[in-house]
Amino acid sequence: MKPSNMKPSNEAIVAALRQLVAYTKLEDGQSQSFRTRAYDKAIDAINAAPNDVADMSLSELKAIEGVGDSTARKIIEFVERGSISKIDRLKQRFPPTMLELMKIPGLGPKTVVALQDHLGVVDLAGLRRAIANEQLRTLPGLGKKSEEKIAHSIELLGIHSDETRTPIFDAMRIATRVVNDLSRCDAVSQIAYAGSLRRLSETIGDIDILTTTDDPETVLETFTSLAGVTTIMGSGDTKASIVIDDAIQVDLRVVSDAEFGAALLYFTGSKGHNIELRQRALGRGLTLNEYSLSQIDDGAVVAAATEESIYEALGLPWITPELREGIGELTIAEAGLLPKPVVPKMLRGDLHVHTDWSGDGRSTLDEMLQAVTDRGLEYVAITDHGEDLAMNGLSRERVREQQAAIDAARKRYPLLTVFHGAELNIGPDGTVDYDPEFLEVFEFTVASIHSHFDLDPDAQTARLIAAVENPAVNVIGHPSGRKIGARPAIRFDVEAVAEAAADAGTALEINSHLQRLDLSATNLRTVLGIEGLMFAISTDAHHTSELDNITWGTAQARKGGVPIERVVNSLPIREYMAWMAQKRGRSEG
């Protein structure tokens, strides 16, 4: 590869290190050598790094926990040359197609290397031929059954591979359905989803579900015969794996009630977090597995029923699942420096809500105000689209009509403060709908990007900063414009925008929709240090049911490490109004 002027992104560096892991597995002939585990840990650390790793010096890289001298040098080599010599060397020995073979479920490095050594098979076509010729069963350790299993796995290829991780929005829908369906089984006592879904990862490999029961057989049988099951990957006494809707693998694990906490902790992960917890346990004469935290010497159970009790026994506060990435959160937690997790009941208002006054809203103004009241909120901003969004937006005349409608509605909801707002549309040049005089009609606005997603980074940054500095704008809605799995984020300098926002008294939105989760957790961590920057956790609800998406917005705030003090819609109404007034006061002065 030729060196390029563009420095590689953290994602590109991680991709290179993942290649390194795969080739090293082949070289070591095992899936878990200490070397590959070390690389894996470095990958986790870089994934979590808020800044560009490509800009770092050797000593800065080595200062990252989990990155040592060897990996740091490989990263620098990749940044400077565009490739890593160890990978180049291993490619000579193992053709890249062998990496594809390792993605087939059931085929690990040992078997893939055996295929090359004994049969000269290095790619999928060769593997298919070998299976057709019944050659696989001649390999040491393999038999007829293994050959058939691998043949079946090839048909399922893709379901398990890295490229087909499912966006969290889709995975959550399936998980919710499976949890609901399985809950109807009388033998099920407790049930919860765990894994990367519970950690609020943006994309999900497998869905992990945990149940407690005293009748595992019935639960497992019910699980493998659920509606939508297209393949049963395996089933034992305590766990089973299925593929549902031909779309995603779902793993079920069954334990007893007394073991629920230990099992939930174990299956929530991440793997790195679990390893650090177990190491910590060992240091205290304890051992941790999916059943309990126990004494090593006599096996006496110390804690098992709840996650809280296990963390406590390890000298730690409970750590919110979204932060369990094995990237130093244990150290921060032990020092008492983790922010108190943001939860929905800490929020007093929702600052981004649509009604059927704009074309895409599906609930009436009254339905929304009633639903907001029912959820115990003290204030809400009705933010239907501005006129620039041709399909959905409100003309000036309609804005005036809505103002009257909201005035009338306020009498019906005396306990609720209703702001007549708008979701303005940020044009390619950073200007918004209407004109400055007319914008004074609104008591509050959120401004968002809905088009021109492919401008160059400088233009996008300037565009967002112009909106941030607009005196009529209070919040920037879904700042990156991404839709997970469907549309990439716009390219922009999030730090520059956030600094401008802090200066201007404009908040950045944490959009709660599972397709958005925008700002991303990575972006949040990047801008968290900017003094005075505030966030608004908003639902962007287009229907009353979507007000419950606040669950995900708060989870995203937790994942980004945002403390509640930085969330404007947690403020009591008077303080919140003072925050809004400060913006207008500042712009006039």
Added chain:
DNA sequence: GCCGTTTTCGGCCCGACTGTTTTCAGTCG
């Protein structure tokens, strides 16, 4: 390959399932 309230060498988390073994290896999470 990483790392240091046992440390710069010698350790490194834990268990289920499957198929091939008759006590275990490979794979997976």
